[in-house]
Amino acid sequence: SQTIHQWPATLVQPVGSPLSLECTVEGTSNPNLYWYRQAAGRGLQLLFYSVGIGQISSEVPQNLSASRPQDRQFILSSKKLLLSDSGFYLCAWSLNSYEQYFGPGTRLTVT
Amino acid sequence: GENVEQHPSTLSVQEGDSAVIKCTYSDSASNYFPWYKQELGKRPQLIIDIRSNVGEKKDQRIAVTLNKTAKHFSLHITETQPEDSAVYFCAAILANQAGTALIFGKGTTLSVSS
DSSP: OEEEEEOSSSEEOOOOOEEEEEEEEOOSSOOOOOOOEEEETOOEEEEEEEEEEEEESSSSSSSEEEEETTTEEEEEEEESOOGGGGGGEEEEESSSSSEEEEOOOOOEOOO | OOOEEEEESSSEEETTTOOEEOOOOOOOTEEEEEEEEEEEEEEOEEEEEEETTSSSEEEEEEEEEEETTTEEEEEESSSGGGOEEEEEEEEEEEEETTTEEEOOOOEEEEEEHH
């Protein structure tokens, strides 16, 4: 069966520091991969999605970037964090572009 | 691009009552509409979905209806129980040359009191 991992689970970073969040999927090949952000008490905002290695689409221009160096690995990065980057970051995967399954998330606090 | 509106933002019901959450979408080409349940501090979980070739789908106490002409869909929960308390999100599929992704509504916080 498929499993999705995210790490770290929690992270506290100062403003202006870099960020790297990792997501990996096991038990499947060539998944569609997604990054979402959920601010406290808010909805799910689509940040990036990828249909294959090196293919990244951005939904919201901001100081974040994403990369997909391997088929089942999706990385979210920032060179300089802002206070507004705090939130719950969720990675998700899909095989058929329909049913989408979320990872456990990373809770990021920028201080 | 796709835009999804969801209401109400909060909903309080008594145990045993029914709950209805409604969503509208903007892209008439959307053909897939899932609903997710998110408990506090946890990841969203897919609870039911519907594709555009059907008007209604049921799974025990949960049902979803779709009106493609009006571009709206609804989640119906019957005989609510305290464990139904959570945030519920609707979504519609965004499709373009880069691929597909889900665009979510802002969520409905459902509280079921016993």
